Amino acid sequence: TQPATDADDSLYQALGAEQGIEQIAENFIMEIAYDERIFDRFADSNVQRFREKMIEHLCMVSDGPCEYTGDSMVLVHRGMDINSAEFNAVVENMMEAMDKAGTPLSAQNRLLERLAGLRPEIIEI
Numbered sequence: 001t002q003p004a005t006d007a008d009d010s011l012y013q014a015l016g017a018e019q020g021i022e023q024i025a026e027n028f029i030m031e032i033a034y035d036e037r038i039f040d041r042f043a044d045s046n047v048q049r050f051r052e053k054m055i056e057h058l059c060m061v062s063d064g065p066c067e068y069t070g071d072s073m074v075l076v077h078r079g080m081d082i083n084s085a086e087f088n089a090v091v092e093n094m095m096e097a098m099d100k101a102g103t104p105l106s107a108q109n110r111l112l113e114r115l116a117g118l119r120p121e122i123i124e125i
């Protein structure tokens with residue numbers, strides 16, 4: 001039996017740990033770049049920063065050994081007035097990114113569930 005205090009990083013591991021998450025983030029950025037529903041939103045963004053913070057954020061959300069150094073989801077997305085169609089587009093991009101990275105479906109679903117939980121911090125704020 002596992003000690004009760006053992007940190008559960010099973011999702012982080014199932015996503016392929018550091019390398020897997022870097023690949024997913026890279027694929028995600030490519031999906032967004034070609035998605036005409038949302039790419040305008042990122043026109044003024046610093047891709048280098050976005051990549052770095054997204055990797056940290058995915059690592060944190062999956063209980064990996066990372067410190068997220070970006071801004072809070074509310075602070076980043078406030079004032080963008082993002083709608084649910086745009087949110088769903090980003091979720092689709094993440095699904096595609098994970099498919100292309102070979103992420104197992106069970107791990108995909110676990111991550112998507114956690115990202116869906118962030119919806120109120122991102123849309124219509």
Ligand code: HEM
Pocket residue numbers: 038041042044045046049050053054057069070071072076077082086087088090115116118119122
């Ligand atoms: C679960 C969904 C989402 C997550 C986890 C997420 C996460 C993030 C993260 C970690 C950053 C970087 C923060 C930083 O630089 O400090 C970011 C930035 C950004 N996000 Fe999101 N995001 C999500 C959905 C969306 C959606 C739906 C849109 C619009 C279609 C969007 C538009 C942006 C833009 C434009 C930036 C860059 C802001 C800038 O350049 O200053 N995000 N997001």
